[in-house]
Amino acid sequence: MNAVRTHTAPAARRAPRSGAVLAALAAAQFTVMLATSIVNVALPQIRSGAGLSDGGTTWVVNAYGLAFGALLLAGGRLADLLGRRRVLIAGLALFGAASAAAGLATSPGVLITARAVQGLGAAAIAPASLALAMELFPSGPGRGRALGVWGAVSGAGGAAGVLLGGAVTQAWGWPWIFHSVVLGTALVLAAVTVFVPPGSGRGSGGPSGRFDLWGTATVTLALTCLVWGLTTVRGAGWSDARVVGALGAAAVLFAAFAVIEVRSPDALVPPRLLRAGRVAAGNLLMVLLGSVWIALFFFLPLYQQQVLGSGPLTTGAGQLPFAAANMLGSGLAPLLSRRFGARAAVSTALLTEAAGLLWLSRLSADGSYAADVLGPSVLVGLGLGAAFVQITAFAMEGVGPQDAGLAGGLVNTTRQVGGAIGLAALTTLAGSVTARAAHHAPAAEALTAGYRTAFAVSAAVPAATAVLALLLIRRAPAPPGTPPAAAPRLSRTG
Structure with a gap:
């Protein structure tokens, strides 16, 4: 019995901390999903308030999604190289700062740029927080529960964004959808700093510990050219030189990315x-x-x-x-x-x-x-x-x-x-x-x-x-x- 008590008491003492760690990491994922959907209901108000065209309104959504999607793998790689906890904290800080800039924006260029920087921060948050959860909750029932929570907060974040976006926009105006994200991000940043162990998430860094800069730059430019070209078609038509040039550049850059990836050891x-x-x-x-x-x-x-x-x-x-x-x-x-x-x-x-x-x-x-x-x-x-x-x-x-x-x-x-x-x-x-x-x-x-x-x-x-x-x-x-x-x-x- 003594052996049993000696074995189980530390686990019991660790359980609350494990719950707090999971809550902090899940809250980071919740924040990313919230920012994905919170602007959708407010798009008409954002368009009139920031002086956006129809194409610019699309980029309020696309700038975040494109930066987020294009840089997710790069964010994960940086987390392995520099430390997952460190990259998560940096990503949350960048995400909050960009949200503040979006809420204060008075011109389309500033707003769309801030949304792109938000996506950059999210691309660091999502892979780093998930990698930390996988590391801190090893295989077995504990990991299963962690991933179950992960899936639940992803859905809840999307739903909360839709409802919060509508409520905040109607009550205080569209800038407050971004101000509310700033407040939430600050709380998550504090929770991660307090509850996630400082020595966690160091990672192996891969075979040589080098970052694939050329591959990252090439695929990001390729995706930007592709989506910009498709967006510009609406006003300019398929035969417009800008559209043809953007889509052609995307094809060349995707081919170059494939060559770089085959040849790169990292x-x-x-x-x-x-x-x-x-x-x-x-x-x-x-x-x-x-x-x-x-x-x-x-x-x-x-x-x-x-x-x-x-x-x-x-x-x-x-x-x-x-x-x-x-x-x-x-x-x-x-x-x-x-x-x-x-x-x-x-x-x-x-x-x-x-x-x-x-x-x-x-x-x-x-x-x-x-x-x-x-x-x-x-x-x-x-x-x-x-x-x-x-x-x-x-x-x-x-x-x-x-x-x-x-x-x-x-x-x-x-x-x-x-x-x-x-x-x-x-x-x-x-x-x-x-x-x-x-x-x-x-x-x-x-x-x-x-x-x-x-x-x-x-x-x-x-x-x-x-x-x-x-x-x-x-x-x-x-x-x-x-x-x-x-x-x-x-x-x-x-």
Whole structure:
């Protein structure tokens, strides 16, 4: 009995601290997800208050998403080299400072630049906090609970951002959505400083401990050129020299990035990672899923405010059924996969999302929230939540423990980048349809025509992804040295 008491007492004393550490790290992830969605409801007010054009309004969302997605892998690599706790603290400080600048911005350039710097800070926060959680909670039930909390706060952060954005904008004006993020970030920074052990998260730094500067710079420029070109198409047309030049530069830079990664001993995306398990296939599915993810949050609030005439608070509250359905779908995903097999579960989730988006393509200019938004948003939320969890697991399947952090960073990168590209393409399409319809229809009907087209095209993407998933999801061999009990179970075809 003495031996038992000697063994268990320290664990009991450590439990509260472990809970506090997890809470601090999860709060960092919550903050990143909050900033992703908090601006969506306030976009009309931001556009008029900061003097933004339609294209500039898109960049309020895209600047954050693009910087976040393009630099996630670089943030993870820096965390390995410089120390995860140190990079997390620096990322939170940068994130808070950029949020303050965005709240004080009086011109479009300052606002969009601040949003890009916010994304830079988020790209340090997300991989560093996740790597710390994986390190401080070793394999077993403890890690499972930690990752469960991680998934829950991601969904809760998105929902809280939508509601908080509407409430704060209606009460105090759009600058306060950024001021509120500053306050929250300061609290998270204090919690991380106090509760996360100073010696944690030092990392190995990789084979030579060098940062892939050329690879990072090349892929960031490539993605910027691609999304800027797609955004500019809306006003200039496909034959415009700027558009052709940007898209051509993106193609050249992506090719250069591929060459750099093959030759670099410290590649940002090592070729061996793409050959492991089903990483390449999983990330292909994720970039397709992500391509309609941000656009959904962009178009629905605009329809509710610009066509239905809802206020910011009502619009924010109207997004809560979607957020709740998304969290429910995420929670049900593992059960569905075990019960019906991965291929059936993933494809069904994607088709459910597609059905909801197709329903949204029937929006009416004289419709209502209950008739036009509520039902389809619940369907989309269920499908999107379930598909996201299962595709993430698929992209991690067959990856050895030494590459788990990098693989997690990659799947988050493809989701963010897919979202930025999808938003640029769909806003260009919707804007073109609205501009043509405006010649012979009232403004509300012209806007609705653009939104309907965007949702119809969006519906085709998860439908095609469901077919692709049926072809790609197969059992992946476990990496060498993986114990049989630890082998992933996602690809059971049932």
